[in-house]
Amino acid sequence: MSAIRLESDGPVVTLRLDRPPLNAFDSALRAELAAAARELADAREVRAVVLYGGERLFAAGADIKALAAMGPEEVRGWNRALQRTFDEIARLPMPVVAAVTGHALGGGLELALCADYRVAADDAVLGQPEVRLGIVPGSGGTQRLTRLLGPARAKNLLMTGRGVRAEEALRIGLVDEVVPAGTVHTAALDYAARLAAGPAAALEAIKEAVDHGGDAALSTGLALERALFTGVFGTADAATGLRSFLAEGPGKARFGGPPPDGHEEDGDEEDGDDTKGRTT
Structure with a gap:
């Protein structure tokens, strides 16, 4: 079964991770995520993307069992591929909004950091716990976290591996909006729809x-x-x-004019009507 689902809501597409129970990243999920990123990058009708892991959690990081079975050479290639895939998400030409529920840990937080805007549930927990396993983040955590929070705060989270609850995450700028649990996806869709109408x-x-x-x-x-x-x-x-x-x-x-590649699209004016007036 596919571990990635693309769900359309007018010009907004939700990229949903669907690998229960934890949305842990293995090679198959990574490959599907890369394919979805390429599909979205070339989709002229898509004006915004929402990253979502479901109502229970966003993503718990790498598949540790699979990771522990790898040797240094194998893990280097695996990490290079995952880092490249996350870069493809970060480089999507349209706005990307992360809808963070439950836990976003390790690679899950690194994926959320690829978004342009992060909406979190009020009971969400985010963190980079790799140091507790004797390793370091390898898919953007040390770099994107530092650029977002500054060196001191990034080192605190990276060196302690502690989890950050939603209230603190909002205060330090790790997330941009906190909403009641159960409304995260709707809030992210609303914000994405406002941008998609632009x-x-x-x-x-x-x-x-x-x-x-x-x-x-x-x-x-x-x-x-x-x-x-x-x-x-x-x-x-x-x-x-x-x-x-x-x-x-x-x-x-x-x-609702032509997208950046200069091609006309059908139905943009109608989509603009649908999203006009939505609020977060």
Whole structure:
């Protein structure tokens, strides 16, 4: 049975992990996740993605039994493939929202860190417990956690391996929103739908500017921003937004022009109606 399900809700797709009981990452789940990432990256009708592990938990990390059976050479290749797969999720051109329920530990947290926005249940627990096994995170934990929280907080979580409850996770910026358990997926879908109703090319450009410019020198980041600004300025959505502002004032534009590759899509205007007015 497939361990990954793609569930469509208009222009928003939920990428759901479905490998009970813990959504632990093994080679099969990793391969399916990579295939799903490639499918989503090429899907022009998809405007936002929600990562979800189900009502019980997000993901508990790597399959430790399978990991313990590997030698150094085998684990190096396995880790390289998982890191590459998570990079594919992080590089998706559309906004990605993680809906974190229950536990997001080890590779589960590393996957959530690939999202642009994280919604967590009020009883969620997040952490990188690898140090308690005598190993270290290998799929982005040391790097994405440091960029998100800063070196001191990242070292605290990485070196102690402790779990962080939702309230603290919100306070330190590990998650962006906390909602009652049982409403996480709905809240993530609502936020994703609001973004999906926006201008696709501009959202992709913002994501690229922040993700790639933030690690570069300021002059390099500004050059990237300038190039992205010029490129987006010629899109149909930019024309719609500027025209709407002049005619109706700010916040009235209804987007749905061609995606970044320049192809027209059908049904975007209707999707915009469906998502308009949703709140988180």
